Amino acid sequence: MDKNFYITTPIYYPSAKPHMGHAYSSIIADFFARFKRIDNFNVIFLTGTDEHGLKIQRAAEKKNMDPLKFCNEISKTFEDLSQTLNLTNTDFIRTTEIRHKESVQYLWKELEKNDDIYLSKYSGWYSVSDEAFYGEDEIEEINGVKQSIQSKSKVEWMDEESYFFRLSKWEKPLLDYYKKNPDFILPNSRKNEVISFVKSGLKDLSVSRKSFTWGIKVPSNNDHVIYVWLDALTNYLSALNYPNTNDKLYKNFWPADLHLIGKDILRFHAVYWPAFLLAAKLPLPKKVYGHGWILSGEEKMSKSKGNILDPIKIIEEYGLDPLRYYLIKEVSFGNDGNISQERLEDCINSDLANNFGNLCQRVTAFTIKNCGSKVPKDIKFEKEDLNILDRYKNNLSKIREKINNQDINFYIEFIVNSLFEANKYFNDQEPWNKKDNQLRLNTIVYTTLEIVRKICFMLYPIIPQTSLNALKIFDIKEKGINFSTIDNHSFLKKDKKINKIDILFKKIEKKSE
Ligand code: MSP
Numbered sequence: 001m002d003k004n005f006y007i008t009t010p011i012y013y014p015s016a017k018p019h020m021g022h023a024y025s026s027i028i029a030d031f032f033a034r035f036k037r038i039d040n041f042n043v044i045f046l047t048g049t050d051e052h053g054l055k056i057q058r059a060a061e062k063k064n065m066d067p068l069k070f071c072n073e074i075s076k077t078f079e080d081l082s083q084t085l086n087l088t089n090t091d092f093i094r095t096t097e098i099r100h101k102e103s104v105q106y107l108w109k110e111l112e113k114n115d116d117i118y119l120s121k122y123s124g125w126y127s128v129s130d131e132a133f134y135g136e137d138e139i140e141e142i143n144g145v146k147q148s149i150q151s152k153s154k155v156e157w158m159d160e161e162s163y164f165f166r167l168s169k170w171e172k173p174l175l176d177y178y179k180k181n182p183d184f185i186l187p188n189s190r191k192n193e194v195i196s197f198v199k200s201g202l203k204d205l206s207v208s209r210k211s212f213t214w215g216i217k218v219p220s221n222n223d224h225v226i227y228v229w230l231d232a233l234t235n236y237l238s239a240l241n242y243p244n245t246n247d248k249l250y251k252n253f254w255p256a257d258l259h260l261i262g263k264d265i266l267r268f269h270a271v272y273w274p275a276f277l278l279a280a281k282l283p284l285p286k287k288v289y290g291h292g293w294i295l296s297g298e299e300k301m302s303k304s305k306g307n308i309l310d311p312i313k314i315i316e317e318y319g320l321d322p323l324r325y326y327l328i329k330e331v332s333f334g335n336d337g338n339i340s341q342e343r344l345e346d347c348i349n350s351d352l353a354n355n356f357g358n359l360c361q362r363v364t365a366f367t368i369k370n371c372g373s374k375v376p377k378d379i380k381f382e383k384e385d386l387n388i389l390d391r392y393k394n395n396l397s398k399i400r401e402k403i404n405n406q407d408i409n410f411y412i413e414f415i416v417n418s419l420f421e422a423n424k425y426f427n428d429q430e431p432w433n434k435k436d437n438q439l440r441l442n443t444i445v446y447t448t449l450e451i452v453r454k455i456c457f458m459l460y461p462i463i464p465q466t467s468l469n470a471l472k473i474f475d476i477k478e479k480g481i482n483f484s485t486i487d488n489h490s491f492l493k494k495d496k497k498i499n500k501i502d503i504l505f506k507k508i509e510k511k512s513e
Contacts, residue, residue: 002252003041004253005033006043006046006258007032007046007257008045008047008256008259010050010261010265011049011232011235012048013050014050014051014074014075017074018081019310021294021300022081023081023327024331025261025262026081026085028333029045029047029089029260030086030088030461031462033089035483038457038460039400040482043088044090044091046089047082048093049071051075055131058128060214071096084311084312085320086464095231095235100234101216103237103238104216104231107234107237108219109220110280110281112220114280115166116279117166119162121159121160122164127151127154127155128156130264133205150264160209163224164204164205164207165207165230165276165279166204170279171202177274177284178195183286184284184286185270186334190263193266198271208226210223210225215228215231234276240253240254255284255285255286256285258286258287259273259285261288261291262290262292291333292334292335293337294331294337294338294339295339318345322463324463328412329416330343334409349510351419352466352504352505353506356455356470356504357504359426359448359452360501361501363452365500366431368498370431370441373497374497374498375449375474375492375495375498376441377494379439379442379446384429385444388422388447392486396484400483415455415458419455422452429444446494449474453474454486470504472501474498475496
């Protein structure tokens with residue numbers, strides 16, 4: 001049977017150009033997509049832009065631009081960033097596309113048909129920046145300005161006719177679902193926040209706006225546009241051609257395996273989204289993971305705070321793979337993390353150039369000189385060789401399990417340790433002192449080459465381009481990378497020519513030293 005995997009990033013607001021926080025969500029999603037692909041899954045990886053609502057309308061007005069033209073421009077910068085980050089997304093959805101509009105209006109009609117939507121009036125606080133409603137107990141006043149306690153974004157009073165979704169009706173079914181599916185919300189610390197929010201009582205949710213027009217119209221009442229979050233969340237379905245539930249994409253990939261999002265938008269994904277789906281009698285996604293923030297100093301990096309770091313600039317200075325490696329390794333997954341140029345340079349010099357790059361160069365140079373540029377043929381594994389090789393075999397299913405629990409920290413730690421051990425093995429075995437024992441020399445070389453191959457396979461989801469550059473040693477192309485082979489100690493064909501490769505990472509001369 002085919003194994004399918006559907007992963008999504010949030011769709012980004014094209015209110016301003018992308019920053020490091022957005023790059024982070026996307027790179028992590030790409031990591032999972034690539035891992036699953038090399039583990040023989042068919043992967044749909046969706047990203048895109050969330051283009052309706054007052055936030056975008058105002059951003060366009062500020063520039064005196066028609067909102068669609070404005071979105072076209074900025075959405076393009078997100079699409080370009082996908083390329084720059086070497087993402088393997090299989091689709092890029094824009095909520096201004098017809099396919100999406102049709103899905104949203106259909107879903108709306110389903111909710112109406114099932115009596116989950118009614119017309120009333122909303123009076124309360126609204127943050128345009130978050131596109132979210134807040135209760136009195138969720139706001140504070142600082143210097144005469146009312147703001148959300150949680151996000152610190154300004155709120156404004158809203159008083160208008162609005163359609164409501166009967167969110168309150170779904171309180172119990174949601175709690176039941178969380179209980180039955182303990183992994184639906186991860187990490188656990190965040191799950192508890194969501195559960196207490198739901199337990200504290202859900203109020204019906206305003207799901208339409210009348211005071212502006214930039215959005216998808218309510219099908220039965222064109223004076224209203226659909227609330228931007230109901231519109232945006234539906235992107236996960238519209239990309240699978242919903243409402244055509246007979247469509248192959250929908251049939252094979254819904255429900256989504258993983259909605260990867262930032263912790264600030266967990267409520268929308270773990271409460272509102274499953275409630276909409278329950279009301280529409282659709283299956284719920286399997287997992288929502290709320291990752292931490294990239295901080296700038298103590299604060300979340302965000303455009304409104306003016307503390308953004310441009311991923312493109314970092315990539316221009318250091319290269320893409322160092323940035324991908326750094327974000328995956330140094331921001332402990334699930335927690336917030338700071339970006340520091342110094343730590344990034346340390347990662348490049350120590351992990352990437354020294355521990356990985358050097359190892360590849362050393363073993364290839366040694367093979368060229370001492371084994372006729374070929375993968376050695378006559379070998380005999382000893383205990384110390386099997387010790388290091390067996391680590392992969394013994395951990396194969398554990399690594400899979402950890403990835404299924406989004407434990408990226410385990411994965412990267414495994415690689416860092418593997419690199420350390422591989423270097424230690426090569427140094428301790430001293431193949432340069434075994435020239436009078438060709439069998440032993442061959443075996444050490446074979447073992448080290450096998451380890452390099454395994455590490456390259458495991459590094460592929462993190463630093464894809466460099467992994468492919470290193471795999472040129474063995475003439476292994478992208479299609480040849482298969483995670484299930486990391487337990488095979490005899491994957492490399494004996495007597496096959498190996499190739500010299502270019503330097504993988506240049507060391508950075510540290511400004512701070
Ligand atoms: N448009 C909504 C999402 C709709 S999904 C149906 C949105 N967009 S956003 O552009 O504001 O944020 C998109 C994602 O980027 C969120 O997951 C958010 O957490 C993430 N990040 C934005 N700034 C961030 C950091 N500084 N650090 C890490 N991720 C952060 O919300």
